[in-house]
Amino acid sequence: MHWRLILLVLIGLAGCDVVQPESEVLPVVEAFVVSGQSMPDIILRKTAPIRDRYELDESTALNATQLNLRMQDMMIPYSLTSPGRYVPDESVIAIPGAEIDLELFWEDQIITAQQIIPPPIALDSFAISISDQPVQSLVLESVFIDPSLVDSLGLEALGAGAREELVYIVEATLYWTVDGSGDPNIWWMRTQLRPNLGQDRRLGNYFLSPEVMQLEADLPTAGNHRFWSGAYAVPVDLVDDPVPVHRLRMSIVRCSQPYVDFVSASSYPLEREPPSNIAGARGIFAGLAMDTLTITLAP
Numbered sequence: 001m002h003w004r005l006i007l008l009v010l011i012g013l014a015g016c017d018v019v020q021p022e023s024e025v026l027p028v029v030e031a032f033v034v035s036g037q038s039m040p041d042i043i044l045r046k047t048a049p050i051r052d053r054y055e056l057d058e059s060t061a062l063n064a065t066q067l068n069l070r071m072q073d074m075m076i077p078y079s080l081t082s083p084g085r086y087v088p089d090e091s092v093i094a095i096p097g098a099e100i101d102l103e104l105f106w107e108d109q110i111i112t113a114q115q116i117i118p119p120p121i122a123l124d125s126f127a128i129s130i131s132d133q134p135v136q137s138l139v140l141e142s143v144f145i146d147p148s149l150v151d152s153l154g155l156e157a158l159g160a161g162a163r164e165e166l167v168y169i170v171e172a173t174l175y176w177t178v179d180g181s182g183d184p185n186i187w188w189m190r191t192q193l194r195p196n197l198g199q200d201r202r203l204g205n206y207f208l209s210p211e212v213m214q215l216e217a218d219l220p221t222a223g224n225h226r227f228w229s230g231a232y233a234v235p236v237d238l239v240d241d242p243v244p245v246h247r248l249r250m251s252i253v254r255c256s257q258p259y260v261d262f263v264s265a266s267s268y269p270l271e272r273e274p275p276s277n278i279a280g281a282r283g284i285f286a287g288l289a290m291d292t293l294t295i296t297l298a299p
Contacts, residue, residue, distance in 0.1 A: 027062050027106055029113065029283035034290060035096045035120045035254075039076055042067065042086040044104070047282070058083045064104040064111075071100045071117075094287070096120050097182075102285050113278045113285035118254040119182035123291040124225065126250060127173040130243055130297075134166040134236050167233035168243045170195070170297070174250055175225045184217035184226075188260045190253040191228040196246055197235075213260050228252075242299035254289040262286070 030043040044062040048054050061084030069076045069088075072095070078086040094100070094117050102113045172193055178184075192211040212228060219226045234243055253259075258277035262284045265274050276282045 027104075027109070027111055027278075027281035027283075029102070029104075029111065029278050029281050029285055031102065031285045033094050033100055033115065033117055033285075033287045035094055035117050035288065037094055038091045039069065039071075039088045039094060041088075042069070042078065042102075044084045044086065044106075060084075062106060064106045067102075067104040069100065069102055071095060072098050096289070100287060109280050111278060111280040115256065115258075115277075115285055115287040117287040118187055118256070118289040119179075121176055121252055121254045121289045121291055123174055123250065123252055123293050124177055125175045126293070126295075127175075128295075128297065129171045129173075131169040134168050134239055134241070137165050137167045137233060165235050166237070166239060166241075167235050169231055169233055170243075170248075171229055171231040172248065172250060173227055173229040174252060175222070175227045176252060176291075178221060178224050178226055182216075182254070185215065186256075187216045187254050188213055188257065189216045189219060189226075189228070190251075190255060190260070190263065191230065192249075192251045192253075193230045193232055194249040194251070195232050195234070196249070197244075198246070213263065216254065243297065245296065245298045247294055247296050249292060249294045251290065251292040255286060258284065259286040259288065 024047075026047045028045045028047060030045075032040055034040070044064060044067075045056075045060050046062040048060060054060060061082075063080060063083065064086075067078050067086050069078060071092070074092070076092050077089040079089055081087045096117055096119045098117050100115050100117060102111075104111045174191060190211070190213045212230065216226065219228055221227075234246065236242075236244065258275070261275040262277075274282065276284070278285055
């Protein structure tokens with residue numbers, strides 16, 4: 001996921017020709033510090049003219065004169081291991097709630113960023129609900145239409161381009177503990193379902209509400225848990241067909257506003273200048289807490 005995001009940022013930067021002169025080279029930083037895990041590699045690259053093909057090689061790698069990462073009062077040494085890639089000299093665990101500061105020197109520039117490492121989070125439990133039988137849905141030019149809207153919209157209103165499909169509706173509810181270790185009005189939650197429906201199914205066609213990013217305080221509670229529900233559709237050929245066996249990846253990410261802005265902008269990389277929380281550069285330096293679970297669903 002990280003490389004996909006940084007590529008989108010770089011593409012977006014190349015598209016912002018009216019904002020930045022084409023001849024100006026800007027550093028691009030990528031680093032995700034995950035609560036309770038070892039400090040990450042830090043990737044440094046640089047922008048290129050919009051008319052040039054962007055290559056992930058030495059031509060776009062950026063080597064800083066010096067790179068410092070500090071967590072609270074601890075300086076964490078990093079070393080250059082390959083063009084543009086810096087790796088911590090020793091394993092240091094990211095402390096929940098700690099402030100982390102990045103500072104790097106490149107040419108005559110000082111580039112800085114600060115973040116707080118979020119409290120850890122764990123996917124405690126989940127509940128899966130599958131419709132008793134497949135329901136009729138519509139797909140219009142690769143856009144999946146919620147089956148609950150089929151009757152009100154009708155095939156005639158959508159034109160000849162619509163086709164009918166049978167789908168099972170799968171709803172997954174994810175639960176995590178509210179432990180009071182963090183302010184829910186500060187942290188955002190990225191909740192996501194990623195079903196693997198096979199190579200012959202375009203995943204985007206069968207989404208209802210697979211992913212949400214919202215303030216943790218806005219999510220509902222049940223006892224000492226917060227929870228979120230998402231849904232997706234699984235297509236079948238015949239009304240008597242069982243639910244196809246497939247895998248479902250469920251994930252929750254506790255994050256800050258810069259990460260939310262970064263992920264949101266990655267969906268539209270050519271339409272606006274990508275957001276950045278790096279002073280003197282572009283890219284993302286974010287503290288995250290996450291948990292993921294993959295299950296197999298069968299009849």
